Amino acid sequence: MSNFSIPLHILVIGTGGTIAGLKTVSGRGYQAGQVPISTLLTQINSKFPLKNMQLSNIDSCDLSEPLLSELGIQVRTGLADPDVIGIVITHGTDTMEETATFLEFVCGGSARNFGKKVVLTGAMLPSDHREADGPQNLSNAIEFAGKRDGQSGIWAVMGSEPIPGLALVKGHSSQTNAFFGEALPNDWVQVSNDLPIPLDNQWPWVEIITSHVGARPETITFLKNHGVQGIVLAGTGAGTVHENLAPALEQFMKAGGAVVRASRIGRGYIGGSLANGRLAKALSAGYLNPAKARIALQLALFASTQSGANPLSWQDYFARIVGLPEFR
Numbered sequence: 001m002s003n004f005s006i007p008l009h010i011l012v013i014g015t016g017g018t019i020a021g022l023k024t025v026s027g028r029g030y031q032a033g034q035v036p037i038s039t040l041l042t043q044i045n046s047k048f049p050l051k052n053m054q055l056s057n058i059d060s061c062d063l064s065e066p067l068l069s070e071l072g073i074q075v076r077t078g079l080a081d082p083d084v085i086g087i088v089i090t091h092g093t094d095t096m097e098e099t100a101t102f103l104e105f106v107c108g109g110s111a112r113n114f115g116k117k118v119v120l121t122g123a124m125l126p127s128d129h130r131e132a133d134g135p136q137n138l139s140n141a142i143e144f145a146g147k148r149d150g151q152s153g154i155w156a157v158m159g160s161e162p163i164p165g166l167a168l169v170k171g172h173s174s175q176t177n178a179f180f181g182e183a184l185p186n187d188w189v190q191v192s193n194d195l196p197i198p199l200d201n202q203w204p205w206v207e208i209i210t211s212h213v214g215a216r217p218e219t220i221t222f223l224k225n226h227g228v229q230g231i232v233l234a235g236t237g238a239g240t241v242h243e244n245l246a247p248a249l250e251q252f253m254k255a256g257g258a259v260v261r262a263s264r265i266g267r268g269y270i271g272g273s274l275a276n277g278r279l280a281k282a283l284s285a286g287y288l289n290p291a292k293a294r295i296a297l298q299l300a301l302f303a304s305t306q307s308g309a310n311p312l313s314w315q316d317y318f319a320r321i322v323g324l325p326e327f328r
């Protein structure tokens with residue numbers, strides 16, 4: 001396939017994952033990110049002209065923040081290109097939720113403004129498996145990306161049903177139908193202003209701390225002393241926090257650290273404040289699970305450092321993108 005001067009095409013960006021995976025020689029297991037996107041595209045029929053770009057070929061468990069930045073920049077470039085009808089990204093399934101969240105907050109507004117779709121897809125079985133799900137997923141994603149049906153924005157196609165990017169959840173570690181869409185409310189407000197993309201070492205350092213039986217505060221103190229800027233609490237139940245962790249998190253916030261309260265359950269809405277008054281100054285993660293909330297917090301922290309006519313705090317940016325009532 002030639003990549004030269006293809007008018008009106010779909011841009012397919014390969015990043016790796018099981019969709020590009022191959023079984024190991026021993027036959028036990030497989031390695032993700034082995035087959036180039038140009039080869040994967042020979043396995044499908046598309047009614048749209050395609051142009052491909054190999055951004056990386058990795059197991060998505062190794063995804064780095066600078067690579068996310070590069071992806072965001074390529075997606076923005078593609079969205080602004082009048083010859084690009086839509087964009088498809090092949091991606092490992094393990095961190096697809098985080099990439100979808102990142103793209104929603106840095107490119108979602110542009111995608112909607114340009115009336116185009118950005119569609120993530122992947123596979124649960126490697127490309128040389130006899131029941132490989134990748135070719136059908138890729139084909140469905142391309143078909144959906146090219147359809148002019150007014151549903152512009154960030155999406156994922158894993159199977160036949162498109163899932164809005166921000167709602168995407170990997171809910172099973174091995175089944176081929178591993179993904180579902182979290183039910184966001186009908187009045188969910190999508191942000192129209194894209195946040196800036198941090199480059200290289202501009203990404204704020206944010207960690208996830210889990211609350212659990214017998215939790216201990218030392219890790220929080222260690223992180224605080226080593227310059228972590230934000231902590232997402234993967235709390236119990238509705239984002240509750242162990243009494244052993246709360247004082248260390250309070251101290252971290254007093255020292256200027258950002259804390260967001262999510263739930264390790266990974267589904268449902270986390271809002272408001274806790275009845276026991278713990279972490280009253282933390283923001284809640286809304287519909288975002290801890291991994292997604294971490295990306296959102298990084299982007300909100302970075303946005304708050306960018307000078308503009310009307311600078312907002314990280315809390316303002318976070319509340320705005322996550323759809324919290326604190327939005328202003």
Ligand code: SIN
Pocket residue numbers: 016017018019032033058059060061091092093094095122123124
């Ligand atoms: C990965 O995330 O790259 C490996 C797992 C997968 O794609 O299913």
